[in-house]
Every structure is written in C-alpha cells, then in structure tokens.
Amino acid sequence: MAEVVLTDVVKTYGTVIAVDNVSLTVEDGEFVTLVGPSGCGKTTTLNLIAGLLDITSGTIAIGGRVINDLDPKDRDIAMVFQNYALYPHKSVYENLAFPLKMRGEKKDEIERKVRAAADSLGIKELLDRRPRELSGGQQQRVALGRAVVRNPQVFLMDEPLSNLDAKLRVQTRAEIKRLHRDLNATVVYVTHDQLEAMTMSDRVAVMGGGTVHQYGTPLEVFDTPADLFVASFIGSPAMNILRGTLQQDGAASVRVGSSRWPLPQRLSTAAKAMNAGPDVAYGVRHRDLSVSRTEMPDSVHGIVYAVEPTGDITFVHARVGSDAIVASVEPDVDLAPDEDVWLAPNLDRIHIFDGVTGLAIRDKITSPGQAPRASFASEAMAFEDLPVAPEVPSVTGRE
Amino acid sequence: MATATRTLRKPDAPRAVGSANVFKEMWNRRGDYMYVLPALIVMGIVIFYPLIQVIWLSVHFTSPYGGPQRFVGLDNYKEAVQDEHFPIVIKNTIIWTSVSTVLALVLGLAAAILLARPIRFRGFFRSVLFIPYVIGQVTAAFVWKWIFHADFGVISGLLVQMGIIDKPIKFIDSTSLVLPSLIVVNVWKEFPFAMIMLLAGLQAIPEQLYNAAKIDGAGRWRRFTDVTVPQLMPVITVASILLIIANVNAFTIVWVLTGGGPAYRSQIFITHVYSQAFVGSPHFELASALGVMVFFALMIFAVFYVRLLTRQSRSNRVIQDEGEGGLMVIGSEPGNIG
Numbered sequence: 001m002a003e004v005v006l007t008d009v010v011k012t013y014g015t016v017i018a019v020d021n022v023s024l025t026v027e028d029g030e031f032v033t034l035v036g037p038s039g040c041g042k043t044t045t046l047n048l049i050a051g052l053l054d055i056t057s058g059t060i061a062i063g064g065r066v067i068n069d070l071d072p073k074d075r076d077i078a079m080v081f082q083n084y085a086l087y088p089h090k091s092v093y094e095n096l097a098f099p100l101k102m103r104g105e106k107k108d109e110i111e112r113k114v115r116a117a118a119d120s121l122g123i124k125e126l127l128d129r130r131p132r133e134l135s136g137g138q139q140q141r142v143a144l145g146r147a148v149v150r151n152p153q154v155f156l157m158d159e160p161l162s163n164l165d166a167k168l169r170v171q172t173r174a175e176i177k178r179l180h181r182d183l184n185a186t187v188v189y190v191t192h193d194q195l196e197a198m199t200m201s202d203r204v205a206v207m208g209g210g211t212v213h214q215y216g217t218p219l220e221v222f223d224t225p226a227d228l229f230v231a232s233f234i235g236s237p238a239m240n241i242l243r244g245t246l247q248q249d250g251a252a253s254v255r256v257g258s259s260r261w262p263l264p265q266r267l268s269t270a271a272k273a274m275n276a277g278p279d280v281a282y283g284v285r286h287r288d289l290s291v292s293r294t295e296m297p298d299s300v301h302g303i304v305y306a307v308e309p310t311g312d313i314t315f316v317h318a319r320v321g322s323d324a325i326v327a328s329v330e331p332d333v334d335l336a337p338d339e340d341v342w343l344a345p346n347l348d349r350i351h352i353f354d355g356v357t358g359l360a361i362r363d364k365i366t367s368p369g370q371a372p373r374a375s376f377a378s379e380a381m382a383f384e385d386l387p388v389a390p391e392v393p394s395v396t397g398r399e
Numbered sequence: 400m401a402t403a404t405r406t407l408r409k410p411d412a413p414r415a416v417g418s419a420n421v422f423k424e425m426w427n428r429r430g431d432y433m434y435v436l437p438a439l440i441v442m443g444i445v446i447f448y449p450l451i452q453v454i455w456l457s458v459h460f461t462s463p464y465g466g467p468q469r470f471v472g473l474d475n476y477k478e479a480v481q482d483e484h485f486p487i488v489i490k491n492t493i494i495w496t497s498v499s500t501v502l503a504l505v506l507g508l509a510a511a512i513l514l515a516r517p518i519r520f521r522g523f524f525r526s527v528l529f530i531p532y533v534i535g536q537v538t539a540a541f542v543w544k545w546i547f548h549a550d551f552g553v554i555s556g557l558l559v560q561m562g563i564i565d566k567p568i569k570f571i572d573s574t575s576l577v578l579p580s581l582i583v584v585n586v587w588k589e590f591p592f593a594m595i596m597l598l599a600g601l602q603a604i605p606e607q608l609y610n611a612a613k614i615d616g617a618g619r620w621r622r623f624t625d626v627t628v629p630q631l632m633p634v635i636t637v638a639s640i641l642l643i644i645a646n647v648n649a650f651t652i653v654w655v656l657t658g659g660g661p662a663y664r665s666q667i668f669i670t671h672v673y674s675q676a677f678v679g680s681p682h683f684e685l686a687s688a689l690g691v692m693v694f695f696a697l698m699i700f701a702v703f704y705v706r707l708l709t710r711q712s713r714s715n716r717v718i719q720d721e722g723e724g725g726l727m728v729i730g731s732e733p734g735n736i737g
Contacts, residue, residue: 052610073616085607089629098625102616146615 002063002076002153002186003028004049009058011044018044020210021058026154026188026203031180033189035197036207037233042190043158045207049188050079050156063153073102075154078147082159084139086131092118092142093127099150117149120182137168144179155180157189161196173200194234198222206230228358231283231351237315237326240289242282243355246271254282254352257321262298264347270363271352279355288349289327291316291335292342299344304337318343450694456687463681475688482685484663484671491578492668495585495653496646502586503642504635507593512627514594515601525598532591540655543584547571547656571657574664581665584652589645593638600634601627633707640704644697668693 004026011019019041026032034042047053049060051072059066067075078099086095096114105113118124121141131139140160147155160176161169177200180187191197197204198218205215206229214226225231231239244256252268253260261282271280290296302318302325309315309331316327316335320343327343335341352361425432460471479485514525531539546553547570555567570580604627612622650669653659659666659674666674672693676686 047610050610050614052613072614077614079611079614081607081611083605083607085605085611087608087611087625087629089632090625098612098617099615102621146611 003030004154004186004188005059005061006045006049007059007061009045009048009060010056011041011048011053012056017210019048022207022210022212023058024205024212024215026186029184029186031177031187031189031200031202032205033191033197033201033203034205034207035191035194035233037192040207041210042192042207044210046079046156046158046188046190049075049154050077051075076152077154077156078150078152079156079158080143080147080160082162084131084143084163086139086142086146088131090130091127092123092129092131092134092145095131095142096127096145096149099146103150113149117145121145121148136164137172140164140172144176148179148183153186155185155187157187159191160189162191162193169196176200194236198234204234206233208233224360224362225283225351226360228281228283228353231353231360235285237286239283239285239351240323240325242323242325244280244282245278246276246280246352248272254280256282256323259300259320261300262345262347263350263352266363267350267352267361271361274354274361276354276357276361280361281353281355281358283351283353284345284349286315286326286328288346289325290344290346291318291327291329291333292344293339295342296344298347299342302341302343304335304339304341306337307335316341453687453690453694456684457691459684461684463683471684475684476692479675479685479688479692484666487663488666488668488671491664491666492647494578495582495649495667496643498582499585499589499646499649500639500642502582503590503593504597504639506586506590507638508597508631508635510590510594511597511601514598528594529591531588532595534588536588536651537655539588540584540652543587543652544571544656547580571665572661574661577657577661577665581653581656584656585646585649588652589642593642596634596638597631600631604630636707637704640700640707644700644704647693647697 004024006022006024009019009022010017022041022045024032034045036042044053048055049062051067051070055068059068061067062075062077087098090098093114096117097110100110100113114127115124118127121144123138123141123145126134126138126142131142134142140163143160157176161172164172173196179185180200189196189200201218203216204218204221206213206221208229214221214230216224221230221234225234225239228241232241242254242256242261244254244261246263246268247253247255247260248268252263252265254263255261261284263282290299292299295301300320302320305317305319305324307314307316311331313328314331314333314335316329318325318327318341325343329335353359354361457475458470458472459468460474461468510528514521514528518524534542545551549555549567549569549572552567552570554570555564558564559567569576571577608626608630609622612626617625648669649667650673653665653667653670654673657665659670668689672686672689675682675689
C-alpha cells in the first residue's frame with residue numbers, strides 16, 4: 001500500500017482544460033472520493049492516475065515514485081469500472097486470472113489467488129460462468145475480485161455502483177467500505193453521488209470545473225463548505241442559497257428582496273475584515289431552519305408551497321418573496337400548503353459567501369460544525385425555550 | 400343491421416390460437432392480410448415461380464426446341480455430376496470462395512482497424528476505400544480486364560519498364576494465373592463490405608474493455624487477441640456467411656473477364672450453370688439440376704445465418720438481481736444528508 005500524491009496536475013484537450021492544477025495527497029490506506037457533477041474532471045483525474053490518459057503537466061507519484069511515464073500495468077494499481085468491463089467471452093475464473101496471467105505468474109499460484117479472492121467476495125460458485133450469465137450485483141463483485149486478486153498498491157474505482165439498483169447500491173457501498181478496511185487499501189473513488197462520497201470516504205475532494213474546490217473529511221465539507229459551489233453541491237436537498245446584500249446598519253442581516261435574514265455579528269465582522277460584500281450569498285440548510293406558525297425573533301415570513309413527508313423527516317417547501325426555501329420538520333408536524341410560516345435560521349449554522357468570488361466568509365473562532373441544529377418550534381414550545389447554546393453538544397445523532 | 404353489428408363489435412379479447420383455429424383466425428383477420436397481399440404476389444412471381452420451375456425442369460427431359468417432356472427422376476443430376484468438367488468446377492469454386500472470403504476478411508479487418516483510429520482525413524480514406532464496392536460489377540471487371548491485358552495492361556507495362564520482368568505477364572490468359580488474378584479482383588471488389596461491417600463492430604466495442612486490459616497488463620497483441628477478436632467474432636461470423644454466399648453466386652467478374660477460361664481454369668459453379676444453359680447447345684435440364692444443387696448448398700449457410708441472428712437477439716436477455724441477502728437495507732436511496 002502506498003500514498004498517492006498529485007502535484008499541480010493539468011490535463012488539456014486542445015484549448016479545453018479538463019483538469020486544472022489539481023494537487024491532492026491521498027495518505028496510505030486512506031479512502032478518498034473525488035466527487036462532483038458531470039464534466040468536473042473527476043474521472044479524467046482518475047484516468048490520469050491510472051495511466052489511461054497522458055498527463056499534460058504536473059506529477060503523479062505513488063508510494064514516492066513518480067509514475068507519469070509508466071504504463072498502467074507498471075503502476076501497481078487496479079481499477080474497477082462503471083460498467084464492470086468484464087471480458088464477456090471469458091469465464092469468471094479467467095477474468096480473475098487474466099491480470100495474474102499477464103504478470104506471468106505460475107498456474108497453481110494463479111489458481112490459489114483466484115480461489116482466495118472468489119472466496120472472500122462470495123463468488124466461488126460463479127467461477128465457471130460467463131459475465132452475461134450473472135446479475136449486475138454479481139458482475140460488480142467479479143469486477144472487484146479482478147482488482148483484489150492483484151493485491152495492488154492503490155485501488156481506483158470509477159463510479160462502480162452507478163449501474164446497480166438502489167437497494168443493491170446501499171448494500172455494496174457497505175461492502176466496499178468493509179473491503180477497504182479489511183485490505184487496508186489506498187482507494188481513490190470517483191462518484192457524482194454525494195451520498196456515496198459522504199458515507200464511504202475518509203476524505204472527500206469536491207471537484208468542479210477541473211479544480212478541487214475543497215478537500216476535507218465528509219463533515220468538514222458539509223459543515224464548513226469552502227465556497228458556494230461546495231455548499232450547493234454537498235447536501236440533499238441542497239443548501240438554501242439566497243443572493244442579497246449585506247446590511248451593516250443596526251443588527252447585521254442580509255437583505256433579500258423585502259425580507260431581512262438575520263446574521264450573527266461575528267459573520268458581519270468577518271465580512272468587514274475580509275472586505276467582502278455588499279453582495280453576498282446567504283446559505284442555510286433545511287435542518288438549520290426552525291419552522292413556526294407564529295412569528296419568532298429573527299425570523300422571516302414565508303408561505304408554505306408544498307409539504308413532502310419522507311417518513312423520518314418532512315420537507316417543507318416555502319416561498320419567501322420570490323425565493324424557494326426548503327426547511328424540514330418532524331414528521332408529526334402538520335402543515336398545509338398556503339399556510340403562513342415563520343422561518344428562523346439557527347444563527348450558529350449560517351453560511352455566507354462573497355457574492356463575487358463565491359468564497360466562504362468565515363470567522364476563525366466558531367466553526368458551524370460544533371453547533372447544534374435547530375428543530376421545529378411548535379406552537380406549544382416557544383422559540384426562546386429551545387436549547388441554542390453553541391456549547392451544548394449535538395443531540396441530533398448525525399455527527 | 401349487419402353493418403351495425405360489425406361496427407359495434409367489441410374488440411377481440413386476446414385468446415390462445417390452437418392449430419385448428421389458425422385458419423379461422425386468419426379468416427377473421429382477412430383484412431390485415433390484404434395489406435401484405437401485393438408484396439406476396441410480387442414475391443410469388445419473381446421468386447417462388449422460377450424456383451418451382453427450376454426444380455420441375457431438373458427432373459424432366461426437355462428439348463429447347465420443343466417436343467415432348469418426360470419425367471426422368473434424378474438422371475439430370477447424375478449427368479451433371481458425371482460431366483468431365485464437374486470436378487475442376489467444384490475445385491475452382493472451393494478455391495475461389497474460400498480464398499476470396501478469407502482475404503476479404505483479413506484485408507477488411509486491417510482496413511477497419513486502421514480506420515477506427517483517430518487519424519487525419521479518416522473520412523476521406525473511408526470513402527476512398529469504399530469505392531471498389533460501389534463501382535458497378537461490369538465496369539470494374541472491364542477496368543481490370545485492361546489492367547491485366549497481356550499487351551496493353553498497366554501492371555505488365557510498368558514491370559517491363561522497370562526491368563523487373565522482360566516480357567508481359569499473361570494474367571488471365573495463363574492457366575495457372577487466371578484463378579488467382581480473378582480472386583484479386585474479387586477481393587478488391589468486396590473487401591470494403593467486410594471493412595464497413597467490421598468497422599461498425601470495432602466501434603461497438605466498449606472502450607472500458609481496452610482500459611481494463613491495459614491495466615491488467617495486456618499489451619497491444621493481447622488486447623487484440625483477448626478483446627478485439629472475441630468481441631468481433633459475431634460480426635466476423637455474419638460477414639463470413641454473407642461473403643461465402645456472395646462469392647458462390649459471384650458471376651459477373653468471372654464471366655466478363657474470362658468467361659470461365661482458359662480451359663475451364665476459371666470456371667466456377669455459377670458460370671458453369673450459365674454455360675450449360677446458354678452456351679453452345681443449350682441444356683436447361685442440366686443447368687436446372689446444377690442450380691438446385693447450389694440452391695440447397697447455400698440454404699445451409701442461410702440457415703446458419705438466420706439461426707445466428709436469432710440466437711444473438713435471444714442472448715440479450717437481462718438477468719435480474721436476486722436480493723442477495725446479508726445486510727439489512729436502511730433508508731431509501733436519494734437519502735438525505737443533513
């Protein structure tokens with residue numbers, strides 16, 4: 001196993017820059033996910049590591065050895081592809097044996113390794129079958145087996161779950177995570193599915209437009225997004241983003257249309273210190289908005305547009321002026337469309353971003369990650385009664 | 400009243416059709432059959448009538464000058480097979496068909512592989528290489544007749560001028576060179592067909608298979624033998640069958656260039672059938688017997704072809720994931736973070 005270090009990696013196609021100065025260190029044994037929308041350069045980056053594409057400039061090193069000019073087979077990597085890429089005319093056994101055969105290993109050695117890998121992945125009854133006689137989930141395991149059998153320094157996985165149905169995806173996700181642990185492998189994983197990225201990774205690199213916008217643990221990118229792109233990409237439903245102007249007169253707030261969204265003084269000060277504004281984007285996640293039928297301090301009036309119960313949480317879509325806001329409430333809260341509601345953001349969990357650069361405006365002292373989330377303020381419970389002290393450890397169970 | 404009942408009739412409920420019910424069902428749906436009737440009539444006139452006529456002729460003695468016709472059983476077949484030229488015709492046909500087919504496939508595959516790469520002017524090269532296929536058979540044959548000409552032919556002329564040979568080569572007038580020369584023309588004419596089919600096949604091979612093979616350590620040659628060839632095999636099989644059928648039936652090139660000569664050295668089955676019927680004293684009954692033989696021989700390939708196509712469409716079935724047990728599944732997929 002080894003660490004993977006990308007330094008100022010650039011890949012261009014003519015005038016199109018697919019990967020733009022990406023620098024990234026994947027520690028030995030770490031599970032790192034490159035996540036981003038289509039066309040963000042994540043798969044290109046993975047193919048550069050694999051050696052399937054030639055690097056335009058920069059260096060890639062695996063285990064301290066620069067591998068820019070090495071053939072894929074000499075990089076000591078294994079790759080799992082989105083469509084599995086199993087050899088259709090070869091049996092499962094031959095598929096697993098192929099990389100070992102190419103390495104010139106002895107027949108009985110190959111047999112031993114293939115059987116061991118098949119055993120660990122639960123596919124040993126399938127060894128005589130052809131890939132087309134397997135289900136999608138079984139093909140996926142064979143593809144994993146073909147990677148495992150080589151015992152590579154680094155596993156590269158290109159959206160390996162996207163062809164599976166929802167149920168199987170959840171199951172395989174856990175299995176890959178377990179496999180990573182058991183093999184103590186270094187894994188670079190590519191996905192467009194932020195849920196996969198969040199659930200599986202030690203660290204996540206959020207990519208967009210060929211660059212890495214933020215590289216950190218799943219909770220870091222979730223709780224302290226570095227910029228607007230990360231904020232709007234990570235989280236489902238997406239963070240509510242409101243474009244407005246910073247108001248410094250009196251109590252700090254962000255004016256969006258005719259409503260004033262409350263802002264903690266620390267962020268207002270930070271904005272001033274950073275010379276940001278007055279155009280800003282105000283970000284708040286659905287969980288961090290308290291919903292009430294009565295007006296609360298520092299709340300904004302809205303009208304319920306639609307209510308979506310999911311079972312364990314109910315999403316409330318509301319219109320505030322011309323903006324659409326998503327908040328969430330407990331499933332037992334009964335709200336109806338066209339009802340008047342007041343939305344109060346948890347002041348400790350608000351994000352603001354510079355309206356021009358999109359970069360997060362942040363004070364260094366408080367990280368929103370440590371703050372608890374707000375919950376529904378029912379009519380019976382006044383907003384003031386809610387525990388909002390930043391020091392109180394979270395009880396929502398998500399962290 | 401009758402019309403009223405008809406228009407008010409309920410749509411037919413789906414029902415099982417037993418063999419006894421087939422004709423009733425056909426009668427019930429007689430309107431539908433009217434739509435395909437014109438096509439059936441045309442096919443009957445141009446395909447089935449001549450076919451039946453040839454089979455009938457092959458078992459009768461007839462004279463082209465009229466006179467009585469009588470049933471002779473398989474006598475015509477016996478006579479056709481016992482013809483002194485029959486062995487060389489069979490030999491020529493086998494050589495012609497097998498060598499042409501193999502060379503057209505090899506050349507077509509080579510051209511397809513070159514053209515599948517992202518090279519400059521690819522579209523131009525594709526068009527140029529496709530030209531032989533679209534030139535008329537007779538035109539092509541006449542062009543090659545001049546190219547091969549013993550006195551004015553361009554190949555011999557160039558070779559003599561360059562001093563490589565001192566007298567012109569008699570390509571199609573030589574008993575030993577005539578069949579290979581004709582095969583060259585035939586391959587030139589039909590390799591673009593193989594090329595286009597194989598090119599389409601090559602482009603359908605998923606790039607990820609090559610990527611997987613590269614990572615698994617397969618070099619150029621192993622990627623060709625372990626990915627390209629097996630992936631192309633269905634296309635190669637279909638192309639071979641179609642080429643074999645076309646080559647057995649290839650008449651024009653041989654007929655225009657040599658007429659089967661010299662001394663039967665380029666006579667293949669189809670030209671032989673034609674010669675029997677229309678050259679010298681006409682023997683329609685022998686030609687018919689030979690025609691029926693080649694018809695059934697080609698039917699075998701046609702059956703293979705059809706079976707192959709149906710097998711391929713059947714193997715595209717989907718295999719469902721049986722819930723593989725194990726872990727419990729928690730939550731729905733587009734799950735919510737935060």
